[in-house]
Amino acid sequence: MTFEQTLEQHKLALVRSATTTLQVNVGRLCNLACRHCHLEAGPHRDELMDAETVEEVIACAERLDFATIDITGGAPELLPHLPRLISGLRPHTPRLLIRTNLTALAGNKSEQLINLYRDNKLTIVASLPSINSAQTEAQRGNGVWESAIATLKLLNEAGFGVEGSGLKLDIAANPSGAFLPASQAETEQRFRRELERRYGISFSSLFSFVNVPLGRFHRWLESSGNLPDYLKNLKTRFNPCSVQGLMCRSTLSVDWQGYLYDCDFNQAVGLHHSGTAHHISQLQQLPQPGVRIPTQDHCFACTAGAGFTCTGSIDA
C-alpha cells in the first residue's frame, strides 16, 4: 500500500497548514559523506547557492513573515556567502537556526564562524547520532567523533548550550543503522548525562530523527539487504496521529537554486511545492492552508511511531 493509499485508508489528507518556517538548503557540498544522507551531500558535490539566490532568499524573508528560518545543507559553513546570508536574514525573523555537522565548524575558520553565530544569536542544531564513538563514526566517517566533541566544547565556551546564556545549542540524533530512534526524552536524558559526565559538555535540547530511505541511505539499505525490512517497519509503524504535526505542513524548503519544496526530503527527489517548479523570487505570499502536499513512499519515515517535525518528534 502506498503512502497516499494509507492516508486515504485513515481518511486523512496531507495538506498545508499556516506556513511559519523557511528552510534554506544552501547546497550539496559537505566535508562529510554520511551514510544516512538523503541528499548524498559530500566533498565531491559542487552545488552551492550563488550570491544572487542568497539575495533572493533574503528579499523573500523581508517581504514575508517567517517565525523561523532554518539554514541547512550540505555543510552551510562551506558556503562563501554564509556571512551575508546570516546578516541579511537576521533582522527578518525572530528565530534563526543553523545546522552543523560540527566537523565543518572545526578548523581555521572555527573562531570566525562561532563569533558570527554568537553575534547574530543563532540557534545551532548540531548532528550527533550517538554517545558512542563507533556508532557515530560508522554513520559519519572516521575521525568525526573527536572533532565533534572538540567543537561542542568550543561552542560551550562561546556560551552555546550553556544555561542562562540565551544561546541555544540543540542536538539532532539519527539512528546509526536500519532501525528507528529511541524515545526522544530518554535519549536526551542519556546524552545529557553522558556528555556532561565524560566531557563536561552541555546542550539545550535533543531531537531524534528517523533516517529517510532516500539517497545514500537508500543505497546502503539496498546493498546491506535491509531495505525490505526497513520499509516494512516504517509502514507497520504508521501513526495517523503524527500527520497533523508533520513539518512539511508548516515549512517551505528552498534549494540552492531557489526552487521551492514542502520539505528537504521532497527536495531530494525533486517533488516541488504545489507540484510545479516555483522560484523563491516569485513568491509574493505564503502558501494558503489546505494546499495539497505531494507525497511519495519516503513519507512513511515521517509518520512512523512518534512522527517527525522540523524540531523533532511529537507525542503520538
Add this chain to the structure above:
Amino acid sequence: METYYNPADLNRFPEIGKDAPQLAAKFFDYYGAVFAEGALSEREKALIALAVAHAVQCPYCIDAYTRSCLEKGSNLEEMTEAVHVTNAIRGGASLVHGMQMRNIAEKISM
C-alpha cells in the same frame, strides 16, 4: 538448506495462539506488561532480555532483542557488555559447582 530455525517464524509467533487462544492471550498480555516501562526503563529491560536470550541461546530472542536494544538507544558497547554478563554468570555457575567436586573429592580422599 532447510533448518529447524527459520527467521520468518519469529513474526509468526502469535500463531502459537492457535488451538490454545486463551493461554496465548494470557501469555502475550503478561509479556507486554513485563516489557513496559516500570521501575526499570524499556531500554534496561531490553538489555536484560538480550543477556537472557544468550543464556538460553534462543536465536529468535537474540534477533528480536538485538533490534530492540538498538531501537531503544543502546549501543554495541553496552550490548557486548550485557553478553559478557551472560558469559560471566554461565561460566561462574559452572565453576562454582567445582565446590561440589571439591567437597566430594575431599570427603572420599585420604
